[in-house]
Amino acid sequence: MVENVVVVGAGVYGAAVAASLARRGACVAVVDAGAPASGTSGATFSWTNSCGKQPRSYHDLSVAGMEAHRRLAAEVPHGRWYHESGNLEWADDDAEREQLRRKVDGVLQYGYDARWLSRAEVLRLEPDIDPAELPPDEIAYFPREGWIEPAPLIAHLVSTAVGRGAEVIQNDAVTGLEVAGGMVRTVRLASGRRLVADAVVNCAGPQAGQIAELAGLALPMRNMPGVLVYTSPVAVSVSRVVHAPRVHLRPDGAGRLLLHTPDIDGAVGASGTVEQQAVDEVLEAGRSLYPGLRAATVQDVRVGERPIPGDGLPVLGRVAELPNFFFAVSHSGATLSLHAGDLVAAEVLGGDQDGALAPFRFERLRLP
Incomplete structure (x- = not known):
């Protein structure tokens, strides 16, 4: 026993x-x-999320994980750590656009909620994005995704x-x-x-x-470093997870934003510090996407170690x-x-x- x-x-x-x-x-x-x-x-x-996860068993486990978060959030409404506001993703070259199409087609076959939006539709969801940073169409939207604190x-x-x-x-x-x-x-x-x-x-x-x-x-x-850049509070409206070609970001509470790119993960030195140029490039990519971030500064940079079997x-x-x-x-x-x-x-x-x-x-x- x-x-x-x-x-x-x-x-x-x-x-x-x-x-x-x-x-x-x-x-x-x-x-x-x-x-x-x-x-x-x-x-x-x-x-x-369960956005393009393979094989099917991994996808299904992730969908069940998302549902578990919904149940707990309903049971503990004062918790406020769960944010299911959706995820936007788009690509800026032909190869990446084709990869995104395959991902959307794949999750749709599994019954996962995904849809294509136009630039105008995205700007109604995220009005502070620079329209010039968005393609006219083929912007993927996964409405049941989000983030936790x-x-x-x-x-x-x-x-x-x-x-x-x-x-x-x-x-x-x-x-x-x-x-x-x-x-x-x-x-x-x-x-x-x-x-x-x-x-x-x-x-x-x-x-x-x-x-x-x-x-x-x-x-x-095969653990990998993960570098996150946290901004100072700034008066910019960001409500969702956004995966743009040059930067990934989401809200982080009290007006702060959390920024990441795959490239910055490779900028961790032997001492565990992150190259300043890489941090500056991430912030600049965020500013290009959301011009209101011009007033933001970097409040914190955190390096985590992703556990990957x-x-x-x-x-x-x-x-x-x-x-x-x-x-x-x-x-x-x-x-x-x-x-x-x-x-x-x-x-x-x-x-x-x-x-x-x-x-x-x-x-x-x-x-x-």
Whole structure:
């Protein structure tokens, strides 16, 4: 019988798994080397979507993740961390336009809500965009997509878990896992504390590979840096996630905007700092798209480490050779965490989740 569960990591996955376990009556300890939301979850674009995700099982998992956010937002209307205002995307050359057409055609075949808008229709949605930056037509709009604010969501989930008896242990890294008889028995912490465990859930994000190694498992990861540029508050109307050819952006509360480009992710130096020229280029791209951003300055630049399993797909659920050790690790954690975390929690406590989790088992990544 599973009574004591140790959840490693207090980001969106760890918080979601802990809240679900606690609701189900488990005795939960959440352990993090820092504070809740202090890692990758605190430095993420946090776009909720299933926009072109393949294979179909990954798409369906993401759609279910989006629905889980809607349900929680309806249950906790004062939470205000969930924003389902849509996503706009367009391309500026023939090759990228064809790629976008294929993506839209693909999601439409899955029954996903997508449509094409004209420049005039987009300007009614986002009136502060410079019209010259928009093509006359073929602007993709995904109305059910949006974003979350990770820190308040994590706070709600952790508070839910604590309210049901969970313990949160922060600033105390996991340094060892004691395995005996084919099961994890004890979790050792840097402080010297030892936690008896009937089950361990690895929600350690970019460090998931190291935690797995402590259990004698090899989890291949290909983590990537993610750089986010936060502006000062500015009087510009931006209501949606926008994926323009030269910049991606969304609101970030109190008049601030969050900006990103794929190129800036490559501008992280060995020390973890970001080249100033790259930051300036991102801000200038944002200003070109929204001229009202001329008054904005850069308030913050954050570098996160995206946790990406070796084949790009989530790793979820139990490990066959170590049956009380579980994974909840993926890219797109903002989208997936509530739903996938709930599935993993149910499996920890003995529920059969093979129908949903079979495509995402750890064993597919094992070397022959």
